[in-house]
Amino acid sequence: MLVHRGTRIIETNRLILRPFVMDDATNMFNNWAGDPEVAKHLSWQAHSDITDTKVIMQIWIDSYASKGTYHWGVVCKDNGNQVIGSIGAVAINDCLEQAEIGYCIYGKYWNKGITSEALASVIDYLFSCGFMRISSYHDVLNPASGKVMQKCGMQFEGIFRNAQKNNVGKFCSIAQYAILKSDPR
Secondary structure, eight states: OOOOOOSOOEEOSSEEEEOOOGGGHHHHIIIIITOHHHHTTSSSOOOSSHHHHHHHHHHHHHHTTSTTOOEEEEEEGGGTTOEEEEEEEEEEETTTTEEEEEEEEOGGGTTTTHHHHHHHHHHHHHHHTTOOEEEEEEETTOHHHHHHHHHTTOEEEEEEEEEEEOTTSOEEEEEEEEEETTSOO
């Protein structure tokens, strides 16, 4: 049975996943939201200035009033309290007990297992809330994101041709992955 618990602090070996606070806006802008390379394969363009970031940050903070919100700032324990990325449920279907996860990490932390560690912990947390299926997808031009999903036990389900628009408004194909609570891990 699905019981929403909201965005609670999650601690892993190297990370703390925590709710965002407005003071995170500068790090968010500098570390990933303002970086065109990070946003290259996403549906949103890099923020042109910190005002864009502050607007998004306020929306996220306001959403924490709902226990059905799952959105974390990713902090490395050896990096103070500086956020280096975000991860969360970007779509939830209560009736089907499903969540779709999206994530974005500062390029300096790519290929270090940080994203996989964050994703695995969020999958575990969402399953503990009663979700039965967790999915995610990536632009086929960003296969590194698929490797993160596979590392966390998510299974490739297929390519959806021209199913998304990228951050410059062009159609792109996406690779879909999912994991079920009943899947061996």
